Amino acid sequence: MKFVDKAKIFVKGGDGGNGVVAFRREKFVPMGGPAGGNGGKGGDVVLIADSRIRTLLDFKHKIHFKAERGQHGSGNNKHGKKGEDLIIKVPVGTVVTDAQTGQIIADLKEEGQKVIVAKGGRGGKGNASFKTSTNQTPDYAEEGEKGEERWIELELKLIADIGIVGFPNAGKSTLISVLSNAKPKIADYPFTTLAPVLGVMKIDYGRSVVLADIPGLIEGASRGQGLGHEFLRHIERTKALIHMIDISDFAEREPVEAFNIINEEMGKYSPQLLEKPQLVVGNKIDLLSDRKKIEGLKKYFEEKGFRFVPVSLATLEGIDTLKKEIISLYEKTQKESQNVSKQIS
Ligand SMILES: Nc1nc2c(ncn2[C@@H]2O[C@H](COP(=O)(O)OP(=O)(O)OP(=O)(O)O)[C@@H](O)[C@H]2O)c(=O)[nH]1
Structure with missing residues (x-):
């Protein structure tokens, strides 16, 4: 077994769900107002320092990490569900850097310390959110934002017990x-x-x-x-x-x-x-x-x-x-x- 003290992984936040265009359709309401719900936010990718993890060995086999996307909005003003965050456990003593810029993102020294390494995208607004006094029936909605993505480097500054x-x-x-x-x-x-x-x-x-x-x-x-x-x-x-x-x-x-x-x-x-x-x-x-x-x-x-x-x-x-x-x-x-x-x- 080899001791791995460095790893490079790709992280991507979940995309935001799209907002939708929809109108109220009720029997006795001829001109239903806008009712398109917002898309849900995409999940974040979060690193957390956990003392039960002692090496970066697992990242030799799995290097792509993607959080769940937000659900799209739907009619009847229903908002899409938020995507789940993806939690990745790393050893205490892991230094996290952006692989491209070399900037240190976090030094996870303490048990339980967390950092978001890729934010999920915001959900797009549905057409109901665009209703104004001058535009009662907007027929447009926003797309969800893309989740952040990047390569990051993990380096274990191991402190021996x-x-x-x-x-x-x-x-x-x-x-x-x-x-x-x-x-x-x-x-x-x-x-x-x-x-x-x-x-x-x-x-x-x-x-x-x-x-x-x-x-x-x-x-x-x-x-x-x-x-x-x-x-x-x-x-x-x-x-x-x-x-x-x-x-x-x-x-x-x-x-x-x-x-x-x-x-x-x-x-x-x-x-x-x-x-x-x-x-x-x-x-x-x-x-x-x-x-x-x-x-x-x-x-x-x-x-x-x-x-x-x-x-x-x-x-x-x-x-x-x-x-x-x-x-x-x-x-x-x-x-x-x-x-x-x-x-x-
Ligand atoms: N007979 C015997 N030899 C031992 C024992 N423990 C270690 N050795 C031998 O003693 C020598 C030195 O052991 P190392 O583990 O290299 O010692 P070290 O303290 O790490 O030494 P440095 O690397 O020089 O700092 C080696 O040849 C070992 O095989 C033991 O209990 N009995």
């Missing part, structure tokens, strides 16, 4: 590929040499967690060495972190030391990064001869307020526990962001 940090070789990319059914690399992410690899881990029907492997967090990064600030900025947008540590016999440094160096670097860049909840994952236990070390590390991290999960991404030992911990971490961040939005509104 959880960032994965740790020294090179700790197993960050492996974790993404083990947990997710998507192993995408975003080609044109604004990183020069390395792009964060994103993965989507399914929780259950309709719910998933987006994970980002933030590459190359190394000593000195906060001073602008190496990849520097660009990827640290990316971590800033995630709600929680998974901190991967190689705890095998062959690790280059002691687990606690590795953990502290990475946190120190993040803290130098922005102390707020350290306020994000961190789940500590001790990886490569298949290459650990002294299993007692695991208990020691668990105690150490839990005393400091961090959950600690030992795993082997090679043998998949501990992976079910890890998945449960990630889901509960994700749910915790969801609850927190709901509380924040309640406080704001």
Whole structure:
């Protein structure tokens, strides 16, 4: 499954219904007045940000979207029915631009945020609407207006829910590929040499967690060495972190030391990064001869307020526990962001 972060679609509002020319025909009224109803308005094409949609994948297969047209008016002053709006769900974080002018139409950052991308045409007036004191029997009516149409571009500026940090070789990319059914690399992410690899881990029907492997967090990064600030900025947008540590016999440094160096670097860049909840994952236990070390590390991290999960991404030992911990971490961040939005509104 490929990660689609861009799509181009054609949208067309429904045409307005035509107004009609009609006259009253009643038994004892010889010269019936005008009675042609108005056409109904065409439906709009509306995009709405929905957090249950995580990719733009669906737009690979369907690219034409047309809202319903308005019904024509009819005699007896009956107005045509309005066309239904066409609602298209897109992921939260979708930026919408007019493909021709390049103008940004909307940045759908919030859940439920909506934008009309193609207006339906106005309904035409029936001849009854044209009756005046000087023209009692107009014999003309308007046609409905055409619905707006255009090509638009959708671009997903994905905000990962959880960032994965740790020294090179700790197993960050492996974790993404083990947990997710998507192993995408975003080609044109604004990183020069390395792009964060994103993965989507399914929780259950309709719910998933987006994970980002933030590459190359190394000593000195906060001073602008190496990849520097660009990827640290990316971590800033995630709600929680998974901190991967190689705890095998062959690790280059002691687990606690590795953990502290990475946190120190993040803290130098922005102390707020350290306020994000961190789940500590001790990886490569298949290459650990002294299993007692695991208990020691668990105690150490839990005393400091961090959950600690030992795993082997090679043998998949501990992976079910890890998945449960990630889901509960994700749910915790969801609850927190709901509380924040309640406080704001
Ligand atoms: N034996 C063993 N090897 C592992 C385990 N997890 C990952 N590896 C191996 O460790 C190496 C590094 O893993 P990666 O997932 O590339 O590590 P990374 O943290 O993404 O590293 P960078 O891409 O350099 O930042 C790879 O050769 C993996 O196959 C594990 O649990 N056990």
